[in-house]
Amino acid sequence: EADIYQTPRYLVIGTGKKITLECSQTMGHDKMYWYQQDPGMELHLIHYSYGVNSTEKGDLSSESTVSRIRTEHFPLTLESARPSHTSQYLCASSEPRGRGTNEKLFFGSGTQLSVL
Amino acid sequence: QKEVEQDPGPLSVPEGAIVSLNCTYSNSAFQYFMWYRQYSRKGPELLMYTYSSGNKEDGRFTAQVDKSSKYISLFIRDSQPSDSATYLCAMGGTTSGTYKYIFGTGTRLKVLA
Incomplete structure (x- = not known):
């Protein structure tokens, strides 16, 4: 059972607003990730972290920061939201190899963001 | 060419049918293979996980991996309406010194009562 929480579940905001999407996990996992998911498309990695004070950009260019x-x-922030940011944002975490779970990736419920 | 190919469906089957979902991949660096189930507007839920060629069974679900053909499958026996969801395949492995996950686009499954 994965214990990874995302808030808010849904967010509708106007263009230009600053927003922060929250993600917390209670499993003590070192690795955390943010993915973006659009309907019918594969998940795209936008940010990841291998531990405290460690953050990296993922494969998909993003105007967000973490x-x-x-x-x-592992919060994600958009300084100035635009309609092109409308998407589902998924937070995930995993343990490093060597702790027995072999990089199983666990997801939160996601934040559906709509920017008007 | 995408690293992972997955038929998007939708796939409609009657209740009780055996469902076969498939993915092909191109990168032999992938070592771990996962299947996720995702209900509408929810996050993906890990269903099956395996790291070797062969079959792994868990209740009504069987994951099959053929590394020589770069092909993975998920079989659902005695499918139920509650199995209606999108199923994502995912692979993990180290490429260019970085461990990464690659996901398929997902197959939408509808099980009709």
């Missing part, structure tokens, strides 16, 4: 000040918390 921070990792605590192991359990």
Whole structure:
């Protein structure tokens, strides 16, 4: 059972607003990820972190930023939202290899973002 | 060419049918293979996980991996309406020194009562 939480579940906002999508996990996982998912498309990695104070950009270019000040918390921020940011954002976490779970990836329920 | 190919469906089957979902991949660096089930407007839920060629069974679900053909399958026996969801295949492995996951686009399954 995965314990990874995302808030809000749904967010509708106007163009130009600053938003932060929250993600927390209680499993003590070192690795955390943000994916973007559009209907009928594969998941695209936008940010990842291998531990506290470690963040990297993923394969998909994104105007968002992330921070990792605590192991359990990995928020994603958009400084100025635009309609092109409308998408589902999925947070995930995994344990590093060597701890027995062999990189199983667990997802939160997602945040559906609509920018008007 | 995409690293992972998955038939998007939709696939409609009657209740009780055996369902076969498939993915092909091109990168032999992939070592771990996963199937996720995703209900509408929810996050993907890990269903099956395997790292070797062969079959792995869990209840009504069987995951099959053929590394020589770069082909993976998920079989659902005695399908139920509650199995109606999108099924994503995913692979993990180290490429260019970085461990990464690659996902298929998902197959939409509808099981009719």
